[in-house]
Amino acid sequence: MGYTGKILEIDLTHASHEVTDLDMELARRFIGGKGLGAALLYRMIKKGTDPLGPHNPLLFVTGPLTGTMAPTSGRWCVVTKSPLTGLFLDSHAGGYFGTELKKAGYDVIMIKGRSKAPVYISIKDKGVEIKDAGELRGKGTVETVRVLRRVHNDPKLRIASIGPAGENLVRFAMIAVDSHEQKERGGQAGRGGAGAVMGSKNLKAVAVKGTGKIEYYRRDGFIESARKANQKVLDSPVTELRRKYGTTRIVKIMNEFGILPTNNFNTTIFEHAENISGEHMIEAIVIGDKACFNCPLRCGKQSLVKEGKYKGTEVEGPEYELLALMGSNCGITNVEAVAKGAYMVDDLGLDGISTGVVISFAMDCYQYGALSRDELFGYEGNFGNEELYFELINAIAYRKGIGNILAEGVRTASEKIGKGSEEYAMHVKGMELPGYDPRGSFGMGLAYATSDRGACHQRAWTVFNEIFADPPTNHSIIGKAGLVKDTQDERAAAFSLVLCDFVPIDVEDFVNLINASTGFGYSKEEYLRCGERIWNLTRLFNIREGISRKDDNLPARLQDPLPEGPSKGCAITDEMLDSMLDEYYEYRGWTRDGIPGQEKLKELGLEEYDERL
Ligand code: SF4
Structure with missing residues (x-):
């Protein structure tokens, strides 16, 4: 059931x-x-x-x-x-x-x-x-x-x-x-x-x-658990904000705390942040709310550009990640252009986060002389050049000119372009960084370095936990190993249920729902143990492909201190990352090289996946 x-x-x-x-x-x-x-x-x-x-x-x-x-x-x-x-x-x-x-x-x-x-x-x-x-x-x-x-x-x-x-x-x-x-x-x-x-x-x-019905182990029990969980969502203080702004409200907060990626992570302060903020977007282009199936949060936005160069552009979103990576990180100063870019990536079928990072990388290559105007279709490669931005989105999707190289992702593109561009290729294990500069949130540094799919914000989003702590802990490495490990395991279980990242209910609610639905009878500990088992299994998958501690790394640029704002002077050095990794591996029961220990695999019932045996 x-x-x-x-x-x-x-x-x-x-x-x-x-x-x-x-x-x-x-x-x-x-x-x-x-x-x-x-x-x-x-x-x-x-x-x-x-x-x-x-x-x-x-x-x-x-x-x-x-x-x-x-x-x-x-x-x-x-x-x-x-x-x-x-x-x-x-x-x-x-x-x-x-x-x-x-x-x-x-x-x-x-x-x-x-x-x-x-x-x-x-x-x-x-x-x-x-x-x-x-x-x-x-x-x-x-x-x-x-x-x-x-x-x-x-x-x-x-x-x-x-x-x-x-x-x-x-x-x-x-x-x-x-x-x-x-x-x-x-x-x-x-x-x-x-x-x-x-x-x-x-x-x-x-x-x-599909026209069938979904069956439950205990129908009445499930209806009661679901009713309570839905009520909890409606009563949560975050629901009203999530409904009003979706994720877009984060733009201003990230800018205020020195975390908003700007100009290919050269800085975290964007002087035009107001123009791409959720507050402005709601006024300027949002025409309605939308929801996924059975979602009381209704975080989706429908937007329509009503005037100017991009008039007539209609799109779902854009959400925070696109506003950051295809907005501030490319130096794009107005939400209308980001909406147009968002429409293009949705229609052409590109991931907006990665697209924003490879475009900002190309613009940075131009600043450093690694790409010429000719290679950029005759455009100046300055951050914020909207003509180049739209040209590159198309060129990537159709693999035209430099777009053919950028379509390989920023890791391979930097290896092909060379000229030192590897230093500012913003990826972990080949996946481009999302919208939080780890120099303003050290926990995100460890989260990106250890994420099972490369740089990802959804495996352990530590940002609010860090910046709203009293006192804030976003510029400290202390305690981040435990925070990241526990969040990764809990999220691995929630992503297996599969529920939305944004749903404001507790682990106990998840457990009640799954037990009433399936009859598995999990305790809270057993449910979380499933998350840990899943995290260790994806690690084993990746180890089989050849990864180890050396790959749990961060882009070189993050060792450069930030030049301005509340995170001014902050960096994540190799020594800091090493220290967090040592603690993280120990907490996980992994070897110093980042390999799950045999005892841990036995405890999780994963011995059959251990190819050392
Ligand atoms: S399921 Fe998640 S993404 Fe979809 S509308 Fe609800 S909160 Fe938003």
Whole structure:
């Protein structure tokens, strides 16, 4: 219960499919979403599998709460080997797609092989078809959704699709969920290049319609737990702010605390922060609120540029990460231009965080003489040059000129461009940094360095915990190992349920919900132990691919003291990171080289995944 108990396995090479049973013991140990996906992926591929080859599977995974009355239960995730990092990837999205998939009768879609010609998958409950997508080739995600809904005569068909970036194997291409042209929220499985994996399979879209019901272990108990959890969300003081601003309110706060990435992390103070702030955005362009399935928070915004050069641009968002990485970090001084950029990345199918970082990197290359005006399509490469910014977004998606190099991600691009540009390529393990400069939040430094999918803010978001402590601890390394480790484990469990990062309920609420849904009877400790097990499993996956302590690193630029603002003079040196890592590994029960110890693996029941044995 809580699960459908079924996996839909699709083989694109042979244009066939079958339905298999979910191993319920695996579900009990790894929950769903991230954890279940990791356990399945670990066994499906070998070390060194090409992420863009036919042997890398693409898993769409729901959780035991997906599609239920639990708050924010519309979320689902994609699990695969990342073409950006070469490591484990779970990438989460909202909207209604996950709910529809569960109602169609599947916990997981497992997509294997590669089609010879472009196709899309149509799932209508038990009816599964692999259909020709020749006419969709080259289309943006917005038009793809329009066409498929028209062809199927169903305006509520839920669609996960890729744009030209995914087709062109841009290593940070994303998978779009529906589009902004609907009153419900869509979203993206943005990070890590799952869209390129989809493109490598010649798979343009997956369209789902489900009409089944979700069953619970204890229906009455579940309804009561869900009612309490929803009420807690409504009563939470953060709900009103989240509804009003979404995540955009953070722009000003990050700027005030010296954390907002600006001009490729050259500084953390942006003199035009007001222009891209949530407060201004609400006044200037927001025209409505949107929510994912069963979400009382309704954090999504619909925006429309009403005047000026970008008049007529309509888009979902932009959210904080885009305002930071495609705004201040590229020196873009107005929210209208960021909205236009956000529309382009959504439609072309690019991850906005990575796109912002590679564009700001190219602009920095120009300042340092590593790229010339000719290489930048004849434009001056100054931060804030909007013409260049839009040109580069297109060039990356279509791999034109320098865009072909930038499409590989900032790590590979810096290696190809050379001339010292590696020093200011802002990534960890190949994934571009999100919107928090660790020099203003030292905990984020450790969180990025140890995250299982490269630089990620969602594995352990320590920022508010640090800046709103009394006294603030954001410029201290003390206590960060425990904070990061505990948050990573707790989030690994929550990302396996799969619920939204923003839902303001407690671990006890999660446990009540999962027990009433599945009958697993977890204690709080057992539930959190699942999170720790999942975190150790993704570490084992990455170790098998060759990573160790040397890869738990930060970009060289973070050793340069910040030049201004509240974080002026702050840096994260190798010695500071080493000290945090020593403590972190010890706390985790890992060796000094960052390898899970055999005792820890035994304690977590992961011995079968230990390839040393
Ligand atoms: S809080 Fe926002 S992102 Fe999360 S489920 Fe609700 S609407 Fe979706």
